[in-house]
Amino acid sequence: MAHTIAGLIDRTTGIQAEDVHAWFDRLHALRGITMTIPERKITAVIGPSGCGKSTFLRCVNRMHELVPGARVSGRVLLGAENIYGDAVDPVLVRRRVGMVFQKPNPFPTMSIYDNVAAGLTLAGERDRRKVEQVVEQSLRAAVLWDEVEDRLHKPGTSLSGGQQQRLCIARALAVSPEVLLMDEPASALDPASTLRIEELARDLVKDITIVIVTHNMQQAARVSDVTGFFLDGELIEYGPTNEIFTRPKEKRTEDYITGRFG
Amino acid sequence: MDRRYRWRRWKNTAMAGLTLLCTLVVLTPLFLILGFLARTGASALNWDFFTQLPGAAGEPGGGMANAIAGTFVLISLAAAIGIPIGVLGGTFLSEYPRTRLSQSARFAADVMNGIPSIVMGLFAYVLIVLPMRHFSALSGGVALGIMLIPTVMRTTEEIVRLVPQSVREAALALGVPRWKTTLRVVIPTAAAGIVTGIMVGLARIAGETAPLLFTAFGNRFWNWELLQPIAALPLQIFAYAISPFDDWHRQAWAGALVLVTIVLVANVAARYAAGRQVKLR
Amino acid sequence: MPARSGDRPFQLLLAVMAAAVPLIIGAILIALVAAAWPAIQRFGAAFFITSTWDPVAEEFGVLPFIYGTLVSSALALLIAVPLGLGVAIFLAELVPDWLRAPIRFFVELLAAIPSVVIGLWGIFVLVPWVRTVLGPALRSTLGFLPLFSGPPLGIGMLTAGLILAAMVVPFIVAVSTEVMRTVPRSQREAALALGATGWETTRTAVLPYARSGIIGAIFLALARALGETMAVTMVIGNVPQIRASLFAPAYTIPAVIANEFTEATSDLYVSALVYAGVVLFVVTVAVNALARLLLSRVARGPALIRE
Numbered sequence: 001m002a003h004t005i006a007g008l009i010d011r012t013t014g015i016q017a018e019d020v021h022a023w024f025d026r027l028h029a030l031r032g033i034t035m036t037i038p039e040r041k042i043t044a045v046i047g048p049s050g051c052g053k054s055t056f057l058r059c060v061n062r063m064h065e066l067v068p069g070a071r072v073s074g075r076v077l078l079g080a081e082n083i084y085g086d087a088v089d090p091v092l093v094r095r096r097v098g099m100v101f102q103k104p105n106p107f108p109t110m111s112i113y114d115n116v117a118a119g120l121t122l123a124g125e126r127d128r129r130k131v132e133q134v135v136e137q138s139l140r141a142a143v144l145w146d147e148v149e150d151r152l153h154k155p156g157t158s159l160s161g162g163q164q165q166r167l168c169i170a171r172a173l174a175v176s177p178e179v180l181l182m183d184e185p186a187s188a189l190d191p192a193s194t195l196r197i198e199e200l201a202r203d204l205v206k207d208i209t210i211v212i213v214t215h216n217m218q219q220a221a222r223v224s225d226v227t228g229f230f231l232d233g234e235l236i237e238y239g240p241t242n243e244i245f246t247r248p249k250e251k252r253t254e255d256y257i258t259g260r261f262g
Numbered sequence: 263m264d265r266r267y268r269w270r271r272w273k274n275t276a277m278a279g280l281t282l283l284c285t286l287v288v289l290t291p292l293f294l295i296l297g298f299l300a301r302t303g304a305s306a307l308n309w310d311f312f313t314q315l316p317g318a319a320g321e322p323g324g325g326m327a328n329a330i331a332g333t334f335v336l337i338s339l340a341a342a343i344g345i346p347i348g349v350l351g352g353t354f355l356s357e358y359p360r361t362r363l364s365q366s367a368r369f370a371a372d373v374m375n376g377i378p379s380i381v382m383g384l385f386a387y388v389l390i391v392l393p394m395r396h397f398s399a400l401s402g403g404v405a406l407g408i409m410l411i412p413t414v415m416r417t418t419e420e421i422v423r424l425v426p427q428s429v430r431e432a433a434l435a436l437g438v439p440r441w442k443t444t445l446r447v448v449i450p451t452a453a454a455g456i457v458t459g460i461m462v463g464l465a466r467i468a469g470e471t472a473p474l475l476f477t478a479f480g481n482r483f484w485n486w487e488l489l490q491p492i493a494a495l496p497l498q499i500f501a502y503a504i505s506p507f508d509d510w511h512r513q514a515w516a517g518a519l520v521l522v523t524i525v526l527v528a529n530v531a532a533r534y535a536a537g538r539q540v541k542l543r
Numbered sequence: 544m545p546a547r548s549g550d551r552p553f554q555l556l557l558a559v560m561a562a563a564v565p566l567i568i569g570a571i572l573i574a575l576v577a578a579a580w581p582a583i584q585r586f587g588a589a590f591f592i593t594s595t596w597d598p599v600a601e602e603f604g605v606l607p608f609i610y611g612t613l614v615s616s617a618l619a620l621l622i623a624v625p626l627g628l629g630v631a632i633f634l635a636e637l638v639p640d641w642l643r644a645p646i647r648f649f650v651e652l653l654a655a656i657p658s659v660v661i662g663l664w665g666i667f668v669l670v671p672w673v674r675t676v677l678g679p680a681l682r683s684t685l686g687f688l689p690l691f692s693g694p695p696l697g698i699g700m701l702t703a704g705l706i707l708a709a710m711v712v713p714f715i716v717a718v719s720t721e722v723m724r725t726v727p728r729s730q731r732e733a734a735l736a737l738g739a740t741g742w743e744t745t746r747t748a749v750l751p752y753a754r755s756g757i758i759g760a761i762f763l764a765l766a767r768a769l770g771e772t773m774a775v776t777m778v779i780g781n782v783p784q785i786r787a788s789l790f791a792p793a794y795t796i797p798a799v800i801a802n803e804f805t806e807a808t809s810d811l812y813v814s815a816l817v818y819a820g821v822v823l824f825v826v827t828v829a830v831n832a833l834a835r836l837l838l839s840r841v842a843r844g845p846a847l848i849r850e
Contacts, residue, residue, distance in 0.1 A: 378770025
């Protein structure tokens with residue numbers, strides 16, 4: 001099932017977080033995260049609820065600051081550029097860093113086609129043939145094309161949960177991001193759909209950097225190349241996945257992995 | 263013990279019967295009105311009614327064609343004023359709900375809904391008729407348009423507020439700027455619900471007479487100029503009803519039938535639109 | 544967050560549109576007071592307590608209209624509140640589910656009928672009925688009271704009160720039903736568990752809980768009745784007088800404005816009518832604001848489920 005999305009994704013890059021702090025009003029949610037997200041690898045972010053993993057993800061595509069009272073400090077380098085630089089437009093950052101959410105959220109009034117095309121049409125793309133091409137490529141890349149090609153005009157919400165999530169992945173890919181963030185993408189899905197999403201990720205990562213937040217350790221172990229363990233807003237340990245899971249250096253990591261808490 | 267309980271049981275049944283009686287009493291005028299409209303109004307409806315201008319005083323015949331057309335002209339004017347302000351204002355109330363402006367605007371909209379319509383007519387008179395020195399369709403449209411604003415604003419707010427955050431987040435994560443997200447994703451998602459509110463508002467102002475008495479004023483002839491007085495169905499009904507002529511009384515009933523039909527159709531359209539609204543909860 | 548170029552202008556546009564509403568209310572007040580100023584200067588507060596309404600002599604006092612407005616509205620509420628509450632109780636507590644929606648639909652339909660159509664029905668159906676049936680009946684039974692003295696002409700205060708009641712009852716029903724349905728089940732169950740009958744449950748558990756909401760509904764209805772124009776002017780007789788009898792014709796503020804505004808010959812005449820309009824505006828806004836305040840407190844009450 002090797003579907004290359006090379007035609008869709010122009011380029012990809014890694015991410016370097018440097019001393020990233022984040023607040024919700026007074027609540028200090030992230031404390032000095034320094035972490036490398038390598039190019040063309042799947043980086044998993046694990047930790048118990050409330051540890052800040054989703055917050056960290058939202059700092060990478062500048063969605064955290066949309067919450068009233070939220071604040072970020074530090075640097076996040078997308079390739080060579082700090083996305084928190086003074087002159088940087090957060091809207092452009094979000095085009096370069098795509099996101100898939102925990103609960104599939106296709107636009108409820110749009111068809112399958114319009115959903116995938118949304119990123120392009122809202123940005124003003126008028127070339128209908130180009131849009132059609134990109135929609136098909138994205139749906140193929142998300143392994144959804146065969147299932148929907150004859151009902152592209154049906155509402156996006158007419159699909160099953162697993163299909164909707166793949167639709168959201170296609171929608172995110174259609175704007176050719178350089179990185180794809182996935183915030184617990186399978187936690188609202190059944191086990192069969194979960195596995196499909198995991199397979200899909202392993203496929204996509206050949207062409208695009210992926211960061212996946214998950215509370216499911218087995219998933220992290222199955223899917224990722226590199227894993228970071230968060231606890232109480234801090235990055236406790238970080239390294240190749242099999243090392244984290246078999247020879248963790250920190251006691252807290254070991255406790256979490258062996259199920260002593262969380 | 264047993265007697266006391268029987269009394270309480272009897273009182274329970276009596277009260278139930280009383281409330282049923284209340285319901286019947288309340289529904290009686292409605293059915294009487296509808297019945298009269300259907301009977302007397304329908305009998306006076308004919309082709310002439312929809313195509314002819316009002317006849318001379320006392321003479322039978324003539325119709326309310328200009329009044330029907332005038333009502334549509336006035337509703338269109340009102341819509342042009344009330345819909346943009348109402349929808350955009352309502353969007354503001356739902357996107358920034360806790361600001362001081364939102365709180366005062368919300369309260370003001372509710373208060374405005376309770377201002378008597380004749381006062382709105384006075385306002386339009388002072389604002390437009392006085393400076394222009396004559397009555398006009400424009401002033402009538404403005405009076406009705408101002409009445410439309412709070413209704414549309416509140417219903418828009420209610421429905422846009424129901425659009426889930428996940429829809430906004432999905433658009434923002436695609437790199438769509440905030441304003442475009444609101445305009446081209448959030449509002450379209452709520453579109454059917456917004457249309458419902460608009461139709462309900464239009465139904466309400468279509469039947470208003472008082473604000474038009476000294477703004478649109480009425481006209482015995484055709485008029486398509488916005489700066490001249492214009493006929494309207496409610497005005498015509500009123501004029502005919504208080505006249506001494508039997509034929510005009512019958513035409514008043516016919517006009518009332520047409521007016522109530524328009525109002526009913528608008529309400530049904532509103533319900534249809536509400537059914538088309540994508541479930542947001 | 545650094546705003547993108549399109550965000551600020553759009554937010555400003557939305558804000559301006561929202562601000563239009565309070566601004567318009569202010570504009571209405573200013574415009575009306577300005578137009579009423581000549582009359583305000585001339586008559587001042589005496590306007591409210593003088594009974595003479597003489598356009599020829601240019602003497603204007605709105606006491607008869609205030610009287611007419613208040614009495615007709617009070618009469619309307621006196622009739623509509625018990626009736627409306629009865630219907631609300633029926634709808635909220637007694638009616639089987641399948642009947643509830645149709646009955647509510649019809650009650651709402653009554654509210655949707657334009658005022659001029661109700662007035663039309665009033666002239667040709669209600670007025671004759673009052674003149675030939677209700678009036679004589681009241682006269683023969685209660686004619687000794689000054690309230691029902693004099694011949695029932697059909698048009699007059701009583702008919703106006705009746706027609707206002709018909710127009711105002713749907714508000715009472717709608718709001719009261721809503722409020723009563725939000726009373727938590729636990730309250731009803733507590734009463735039932737003590738062995739209360741349905742009516743006793745309603746009286747002790749539901750109505751007190753819903754009380755401020757019902758009062759709010761009454762105020763809303765009052766505001767509506769005070770400002771109602773067309774139906775009233777078509778059946779009340781339009782005579783500026785203060786009489787004890789409900790059979791006597793009367794006049795209300797909205798009715799006099801509706802009838803005489805386009806006939807007003809002098810500037811002072813027009814100004815006096817606008818002055819009356821200002822009075823109406825202030826009173827209805829105050830009553831409405833009070834009603835909203837009461838109702839907002841209901842919505843924020845404890846354990847109330849929003850539908």
